[in-house]
Amino acid sequence: MVRNHCLAHAISDAGWRDLRSMLEYKAGWYGREVIAVDRWYPSSKTCSSCGALAEKLPLDVREWACRRCGAAHDRDVNAARNILAAGLAVSACGDGVRPPRS
Structure with missing residues (x-):
């Protein structure tokens, strides 16, 4: 950013x-x-419904539709859902999304 x-x-x-x-x-x-999520985690480009990854998503695109499942996403709401899912997965599995800070 x-x-x-x-x-x-x-x-x-x-x-x-x-x-x-x-x-x-x-x-x-x-x-x-x-739980800190890696800064390069593609939270905006990943479909929160099916997990498909969009090829490009410029900053001016605020809403987009998934090519695979057709779900319509607001960029920020979708990113928040993906970050929550990543944090819950780390909490449940115990594996880190990024290395711990020294």
Whole structure:
């Protein structure tokens, strides 16, 4: 996302590392677990209904339909469903989506 010249400055200023640190220590307070999904995980391009992967999905495309099953997706809602599914799979199976942070 930082490579996008329109969003780079705003994203860089967001302080993602601080946010993750705060989430992790607060999750520890309440006995929860924070699962980080790999930054290259194709959550927007993967159909949440059938798992098919779209070849290209430019940032200006906000809604798309799966070629295999025909399901209509909003880009952000679809990505949220896929990230939730990946996090639940990690929680159930115990395997990481990305290497742990040092």
